[in-house]
Amino acid sequence: MSDTDLRQESVAGKIIISRKNIEDSGVSTAYELLKRQPAVTVSAKGQLGLMGMPGYTQLLIDGVPAPAGKNPLDLDVVHIEKVEIVRSAMAEFGPFGSAGTINIVSRKINRRNLSMLRTGVTASALDKGANLAWSTNIADDVSPFSYAAQVSVSKSRKHVEEQSRLSEANAQADVAIVQRSDLWRQNDSQTLLGAGTIAWKYDKSNTLSLDPSWMGMQFDNRSRDSSIWSPLGRGPMFSAQAVESPFHSFSLPLKWETVPSAGSKFSLSLSPTRFSYRKELARDELFADLTTRVRQNQQHSDRKADFIKANYSTRAEAHTVKAGVTVSRNTEDTRFGYLLNGADDVSLGAFGLTKEAVDNKLSLFLQDEWRVDSSLSVNLGLASQRRFMQLHEGVFDSRIRYAVTSPSANLTWRENADSKNQVRLGIAKTYTEPFADQLSARPDINPLSPCPATGQCGANPPEFADTVGNPQLRPERAIGVNLSLERYLTADSLITLELFARQFRDTVGKHLELMNVVWADQPRYVLRPENLGTAWSRGIGIELQLLTSDISPSLPKIELRGAVNYAVSRISLVPGPDNRIAGQSPWTAKLGGEYKLSSLPLKIGADLNLLPSGWIRSSDINRSYSNHRFDLGASGTWTFNPKLKLIANIDHLASNRNYSEEEFGSLAAAYSSRSTIRKIEPTLGVKLDQRF
Template sequence: MNITHRSIAIVLLASQPAAVWADDASGAAVPVVQVTGAQSDAEARRQFVAGKIIIGRKRIEESGVRKVEDMLRREPAVTVSSDGRIGLLNMPGYTQILLDGQAPVGRSPTELDLVSVEKIEIVKSSMAEYGPFGVAGTINIITRKTTRKTETEIAAGIETTGGEPKVTMDLSRNSSVQGSPLRYSFQLSAEAGSGLERSNISESIAVRGQSDQLRWHGQSDGKSRQEMLSGSMDVIWQRADDETLTLSPSIATMIDKNAARDIRLPASGVESADTAWDRIRLDMLRVPVRWESKLSSTSKADVSVMTAFIRSNSASSGIDAIAGARGSEWLSLDKRRGGSQALDMSYRTRLANGHNVKLGSTIRHMRQVIRHRYELDGARASAFDLLGARSAWRNRSFRVFVQDEWELSEKVDVNAGMSAQATDIQVSENRYQVRNESRILSPSLHLSRKIGKDDANHLRLSIARSFKEVEEDDLSAHPEIHPLAPCISAASCGPNSAATADKVGNAILRPERALGMTASYEHAIGAGSHVNVELYSRQIDDKMGKEIILLSVPWSADPRHVIRPANLGDARSLGLSVEMELALRDIAAEAPKLAIRGSAGIAESTVSNVPGPENKLDRQTPWNAKLGSSYSMEGFPITFDADASWAPSVWIRTSAVERIYVARVFTFEASAKWQMTPDRRLIVGMRSASPRTRHTIHQYITNDERVSRYDDSRRFSTIRVQFESSL
């Protein structure tokens, strides 16, 4: 489970599912709720001017993996950064991930169970209908919808990582009555499991003109516990094919608990220990209503209204001990309450001369109140009186877009669009008042030229202006005090170091602006195979990152080091990638039922206001590679999958003060799927990484010294067993 402040902030506001569309023979736009026919994902992607990659339901069911993230890790077009994040174009943090065409719901959509996913769309550029925030592209995860078919599906799984178990349960029910305009479905999901972390840690310091001297060494042991329970329902009223009304309430509870103990032995020989506990609980309720109407044989309107409520409580505490004696004890509490309202409207129509036009607008209002509490040895921290114990923010936004996909000729297609958004964020923290306004205009243009007798090969060119938005927590002045440099009052809160900097927001943070260009050639090899070569560039203005600086702060009489978001100047990124999916039966009908997939890419980047030569985009690797295969046995209902990925070691300079080293990593995973009966399947899988110990270094460099922190973390293999059945 990954519950972040941003996921809390967006409060499920974009809970409305985006319509899935196709065109009938008369040119009418009609909704599609179930994939039928023999068209492959490779054939479907060729219909889109911008080169949309489709991972359809058939492929999802055949994969045997459990989570969206696992499915995406197999996809050749998806890159994995040095810290494990998935994205596009080897640009970590720049991929927009949507759920049903809208902003994500609570936890990351990549953690969804694939049982509830209809298909996944991937576009490696910015498109007007997806909004202006896909600098490296967009991954849109579309959930399964209620169909006119009565069925029940269950899935149960268990996995273990380092001896720590995790269990999952999913139940879905789809029901309809022949001849009735009503149908409904519901889904229940539960998940509970534990994780384990073990590391050897150390810190050294080098004063100007001297070599590194060990400060301390020790070990860190951590254990986590995640629990999740969610339920949702769709109630649909449909009048023929002309009008549909959908009510989709949902509720979810997620709990994330962590405990860690660090033991340090300084060079002085006096042992110290730090024990910390974290607990986050997130409760969410959303009530979306959607109305769809077919206005004519060529046009359709869609209106959605959503109200959502959220509540979260997070608590962190810790105890320091020196030479076995109990030391200081600190406590940090955050209670968040909020809600959101959203109104989405869209209109789609087919015009003469091959024009398919989409228009849409979104009005959103989000609000949140946070109550803070910080104590040291039972005493409330008076250092925060200036900021108060209450924070409140409000985010209002309005977006409109227009997009025209035009068949210019039999060989040339054009997709042109414009997305405009106005955002107003207001933050109030006692005497601290901030207003951050932005006006964004995002044009996009995509060209596709069909090549070959059967028009299966495509030459594509895309250019788009896109953005990376400022988040509400990035503006907050309320600090997060580093546990190794605690504060209680301004008079007693002494200086800290760059390695123990307090976290704080930045009121003057500006959105990033990016100009992206992508050129690709896709060569088809049969219905399900292709090779794609892609060259891309991104020119970024006002690059957002982190800076560590020494500031006069209201919670300390002495200046303190703080780490805060900042605009680090301009950046550019260039890359080349080759992707391949090959089914041997596309070459020879008598070949084994074997499919091979893979990709390889190179990338380089620079950030202008960060010292070189390691001033790259955060966590971007100079190259990456993937190779995978799927094999179905002849005469036996068993399918095998194997996937491997490689990423090299890399030094990244994240700011003028900090640089990070991450060691190389090789990941291998495999699974076997046994189709016991047409309605029952058993899956066994495993994942492992090499090297077994991952080496990470954080260096903090100032005028007088260089502090290096080393972390050698243990990697554990995961073994999974899952049973699926339709009733």
């Protein structure tokens, strides 16, 4: 079945990106693959999500959240079998994902022998990189054993050149520039990821598989910041910073699959993962009186992530029932070190030099997909999770405990059995789960308003706020409705019109406030996550997938895809105007397509993403502005033969800078404003795909 057929058959409208379409796309990472999908929106900061709400879209790998430090969007596509996208909620994906779910399914063994090698390079005036990916599959119908392996290696160097200006104004609107800054940053990264599968089908009904994987990453960041202050003593005139962050992880999942009866399947998975993370920071600062400060921070974290997962599915007449249980335990042991000019920095002494965390979760789901008749299908489900987390940081002991339950219902109706056009309705109660870092009481002190080595910190201005978590943060609750009409023009061409609405309680947002803190003897401005009361979001989206030759054989064979979304939202405890949900733009638009030349073995394509400029307010004393995005990319694929392709692409064709602005304080009184300009350069990439 094609990806379009699979989408049509899914009651919840699950969008599938199959392995074939992943290979045909010519992209390297999950981020690049999803960015071009009409259903996926791109925020002003480049975050991906559904319905314009990236912070509310759940990202999973094989149905479970990725371990800390592993970003699913950075995965090389050589490790991906398929991607599932659901804009409503399904019980099998758990009680989270208020703005839908993106589930990345790891590469599986095929019953055929196939190997692939891909090499690529990228370059721009600021960046450069190279990657290599290899995969192989060995299986036949005679042997009970089958094997698969994938290896990807990448190395990149990215530069950031940024100019910023900090201004202050009083109630009489007298504006003075207090800081001009030029920032240069170099980010080097190296990644090696290997994964494999050994499967043993020891009889017709039972398969045992082992899926080891190893990841090693090294991040080296260097930066220099030159500033002119007025008056001179407000901050460092020059700072140089170096950060080294190696990350290593190893996972050894073991899975047993059995077919107890016709139409039924049971699987039991045990997945232990071990990973370590280290961060070493060295920062030199020079002040106007020629005073220098040398700061050295160290962080070494060892973590364990273990889970047992059991899933069962069965088909009986018109019903497909799925059920599952997952028990997980995550532990963290982190050690810190702080030095200032070679002596112990005691400003964070209340938090000690260790952080210990134990996070236990129990997740359950039950789902029934019922084909009522040839016109009506229903998907009903119930998912729940219980979480108990203990967090020890110096004198702070936090216990986070909650239980959530999410009912969901999806309905699909078509006029008759022969009609492909259908109406979908999805209703669900969902949650947004706090991340572990959002619950930590240990702050990050703003380097432009540092603390002395002799004791507690003093005051800081709002533009140089500290950041900290909030152990009292509660899960955000949402009631969501999705109503869509899918009209199939031909077998692979369709137009989708969708209305969506979300009503939130205990809305989580970043809040800037002046408060008493244990690391200072005066109140300091702190940016931390908080529950901000109720919120709502309403929107409409139009999605297009069109093959022009299906409309008329006389038209050139062009594959078009596009989407337009419009949304409004409000947060009750944030004053207006501009108090939208974080990351959501008033509208987004994208258009892309490919055309295969008839006279040459060449396919050309282009993708355009549009976002408007605008302000967004996060608290009564803080709002930010982003300029419009006009992100244009083009690609070309030359097919030498069915097994050898050359792919070239160029991104950021029409962009040359990002402009942003952030205001602190009230316009009716004294306030400050920071504006930032960041350079963007076109990036050229070339890849060679070889199959064996």
